[in-house]
Amino acid sequence: MHNSNKKKVACGTVSAINGEIVEVKFDSGTLPSVHEVLKSEKEVEVSMLVIQTKPSGLIRAMIMSGNDLVCRGLQVCGTGERLMVPVGEELLGRVVDIFGNAADGGGKVEFQMREMWKHHKMDLTKVNTKKELWETGIKAVDFFAPLVQGGKVGLFGGAGVGKTVLLSEIVNNLTTLDGEHSNVVVFAGIGERVREGHELYRDLKQKSLLKNVALIFGLMGTSAVNRFLTAYAATTIVEDFRDRLGKNVLFVCDNVFRFIQAGSELASLKADIPSEDGYQATLTSEIAEFHESLVSTDSGFVSSIEAIYVPADDLMDSGIQSVYSYLDSFIILSREVYQEGRFPAIDLLASSSSLLTTEIVGLKHFETALAAKELLKRAQELERVVALVGEAELSLQNRTTYKRAKMLKNYMTQPFSVTQRHVGLQGEQVPLKKVVENVSEILAGKYDGVDEEKMLFVGGLK
Known part of the structure; x- marks a missing residue:
């Protein structure tokens, strides 16, 4: 992973270990820089990455490999290299x-x-x-x-x-x-x-x-x-x-x-x-x-x-x-x-x-999405009323709004290809143009006579 032929910059001794963070004391020479890799000649599997330099020749490093081999007193040396991936x-x-x-x-x-x-x-x-x-x-x-x-x-x-x-x-x-x-x-x-x-x-x-x-x-x-x-x-x-x-x-x-x-x-x-x-x-x-x-x-x-x-x-x-x-x-x-x-x-x-936005998705998609969110918001406000007195107590207009919102939410369900072998439903992908068309039809009331449960886990509407 690293070129061991490069000249070592400085060597120090591990003075403290706290989990995966170690402190290394350097007595003399140039301190390793932040993000420099430290290696041990004694334990070749040990590799550390400098993350912080402190006064008095003390640095902090993360142990990248060889955690079990690191101990106080272990000598490690700078490589002059940064981490390579x-x-x-x-x-x-x-x-x-x-x-x-x-x-x-x-x-x-x-x-x-x-x-x-x-x-x-x-x-x-x-x-x-x-x-x-x-x-x-x-x-x-x-x-x-x-x-x-x-x-x-x-x-x-x-x-x-x-x-x-x-x-x-x-x-x-x-x-x-x-x-x-x-x-x-x-x-x-x-x-x-x-x-x-x-x-x-x-x-x-x-x-x-x-x-x-x-x-x-x-x-x-x-x-x-x-x-x-x-x-x-x-x-x-x-x-x-x-x-x-x-x-x-x-x-x-x-x-x-x-x-x-x-x-x-x-x-x-x-x-x-x-x-x-x-x-x-x-x-x-x-x-x-x-x-x-x-x-x-x-x-x-x-x-x-x-x-x-x-x-x-x-x-x-x-x-x-x-x-x-x-x-x-x-x-x-x-x-x-x-x-x-x-x-x-x-x-x-x-x-x-x-x-x-209209520039990216087009005017029809933009307006249909806004209308759909407005419908869902109105239905959300009606949910508390429905929870208290039931859907039958809503006005005709509110019942229509509530049903279309449920229909829209059910329509947005979809069987996935990655879960096909688990649930037994054939995964489907629906073109965006078809989705915009179907949502427009739901908002316009074309499917008001259809049971909303039939909208669950379908692709495009026919």
Whole structure:
């Protein structure tokens, strides 16, 4: 991973260990710089990354590998190198960790190296701001929170409401329906279960899509250092595909909150003073550094889809709020909708997109979406009345509004390809033009005589 022939900058001795954070005392010579890699000649498996320099020759470092071999008194030396991560087309079809070690049983991975956090000055004249609508075939997403090539979308939801399933379906549809747009997919699994990573790998392999996908994982059982660095390693891979290879990249991250959480764990081990809400004081800069690489340029588009776990279903959590400003579209998954049995469990009123404009989606889609949200809002106001006195006590006009809203919510359910073998329903993708047409018909009352239950888990209406 590192060139051992380079001259050592300085050597020091481990003086304190706190979990995955160590303090190293350097008596003389030049101190290693921040983000420099430290190695041990005695324990070759030990690798550390400098994260902080302190007065009197003391530095703090994260243990990247060889945790069990680190002890007080161990001598480590600077390498004069920053952290290098695996990049290149050799990663396509493979599953690796931040060091390039294969995790798919497919043998050693041959790859090239690129320096992490190597900030090239971005030429703003080469940033591509073109917005081209990108259909996923998922009705609720395309209609209420559309995606664009080169945009960023966040999937927000608590535990067990279907974030990973929806994320997998979007990836499946975009790679099969719009393969010419997403030349390559980079999937970053941060702090998620081994089972979920295995299922994704197996599904992609069965559908012959794996050849265009590079997967890098820092799983739930790994150290906070591994999970934290996996996010930055993934964005480095994205940069390499875009800048050096000129590829359009679809970046998929599951889960951004686990990256935030790993940073918080490391901050606690460093005994840093937290912010008022308990998160690390560096949260804002870490999220900014993560997202600043995900920019489209003349060399290639970078589109980002990020799953974000919402602790205690609290969307006002500061960790969640820190991600908002970097996203174009917000897809909110609701536990209430999930409990009602409507899948995907998307909160149609809470989900939104800054891309829902006449310039991008067209006048008809824009006006229909506004009318649909107005209908859902009116129906929401009627729900309390219905809960108290029943639907039969509503006026004729309000009953019509309430029924059409239920019909619209049921219409936005959809069977997914990735869950087909589990639920027995054939997955369907519906063109956006058809969705806009169907919603217009529902709003106009064309299906008022139809039982709203018949709208559940259908594709387009005939």
